[in-house]
Amino acid sequence: MENGKKRLAVLVGCNYPNTQHELNGCINDVLTMRDVLVKRFGFDHSQIELLTDAPGSLVMPTGANIKKALDQMVNKAESGDVLFFHYSGHGTRIPSSKPGHPFRQDEAIVPCDFNLITDVDFRQLVNRLPKGANITILSDSCHSGGLIDKEKEQIGPTSATNDGTLQSNSPKTIPFESILQHLTSMTSINTSDIGTHLLESFGADASLKFRLHPLELDLFESVKPDEGILLSGCQANETSADVNPMMNGGKAYGAFSNSVQMVLKDHLGPLSNKQVVLMARKSLEAGGLVQHPCLYCSDENADAIFLWQA
Template sequence: MLMLVNCSSCHTPLQLPPGAKSIRCVLCQAVTFIADPRYAPSPSAPSSHYYQQPPPQLQGPSPYNHAPSGPPPQAHGSKRAVICGVSYKNTGYELKGCINDANCMKYLLVNRFSFPESSIVTLTEEETDPHKRPTKHNIRMALYWLVQGCQPGDSLVFHYSGHGSQQRNYTGDEVDGYDETLCPTDFESQGMIIDDEINATIVRPLPHGVKLHAIIDACHSGTVLDLPFLCRMDRHGKYVWEDHRPRSGMWKGTSGGEVISFSGCDDNQTSADTSALSRIASTGAMTYSFIQTIERGHATTYGNMLNAMRSTIHNTDEHEGGFISSLLTMLSTGGSLGGGLRQEPQLTASEAFDVYKKPFSL
């Protein structure tokens, strides 16, 4: 059984190992002692062995107070990115397209948007450097590096391709009652990375003049950055901004910066992988649609971007013969849209804006 408690200082949800009487918060380092424990069921995960052992105690200062282990890349100009592709190799929930997603996204950022290669941290299981494998600790460290020392005018990108999941929220700050999560390679032993922590690490500290884009290709990823506003758009392109600010009043926005996130699907949906098709390299459907929208010149405004991504996924495309649409029919795991999977890319933001007037830029 897994116990979920709030940090006694900053109130961040913490996952307490069975039998433990106290836990140290990774964000503020405060120690919370457990008096009257309330146990909760283990959250859902791609495997039944979700939490086998407590996380190791980190030596030295908090990872949120220094740069990633090893020589971090130097940020040149005003652009830097963290790219994670998690394939879960040699497990029962292996994904075929995530490393391709990471490689394609890096190529896009370098060649289309002039991100210096030395300002991009790439985490995949193919990396020989142990600090650049997508473990929970390494992803945490990379996210901290992403926003560390950022200045007005900086453009930051976080791309993640891998498994996503959900777990029950007991603090009352989620509209649907669930926290969204990302699954690092070692999530079975170290746990998932929950949206509260992602928000606290790369959203809330963002200062005025800094822009962050997140591209999250994972299941249940609609609000995985816990941003205050979600753009609810229908098939005709009409939209309203839903207010997802917690009823508790806790601020989930930035410190003046701007965050915009594209995610593969709504919180209650799953994202597809194109490994069912041999005619192309395996990729995540959402990452593919994101890159194709840019390559075909449809990324003019954020509204046009979102519509084009959804069109690429659901409709027959003149260049690819509707492979995504056919794929989603074959991979259907829930919902219905012409017999296929109902996967709707989502747009969330730290502030609401006119999606058809705001130009898209990285």
């Protein structure tokens, strides 16, 4: 810790073992990131909470458990503290309830119990930050661009004309239809409204997007620059890759998590958030992967040092 300021982290890796949506590299991603945080950025092991769905895991990365860990981290934060959330797992897109939404779809991550955590939940989390603290969210999941609702786009898909889903190898996405099917099998309710299923299954633990009236959701509007920083593994209309190198007994990994970790390994000096994302883009392109990491934050934070490295 510098000058008595805290560095707090929540790391979540979901491999969905023994399901049709199984991934291979997500738990490896967050275990590697924990080492990077401690060795490179001065985080203390005791200030890093790790949630994975590995066999025998004490705290499973359910929607409620992830939100509880994030809430506790924000509750502990004071001015000057650095907060970090790394998520590696599936993402999805859900029909938007907001009128005039450009894609008519919103972004969400998929915890191990399918209790979706949406862009509105991350907006509320950022809005709760105490003045002078910041939170960096690194989401290695499909459709992760725009995962903090109404956050300013710095490096994004504005130049892209493709509104379809761009595919990468072993995509970390669960289509909306599959999520709806899974939840319907839990609730036995015959409706295509995903909010109805999530509220029936998870009640008060469901996303704010489904618990609040659309007019109440507007209260989360970000009207001024805030201290939320999102590094997304891909654009909102793209998928992020889970790479499983079979040869040489290599370890599986998420392509974006790995590219960020390689950038940090190759550049020992301070890097801005913008530099990290642009270099990760180049690294993925060199590896032949069709995904474009994005950066969403205030103008000031685009040029700020990644994780405020001393």
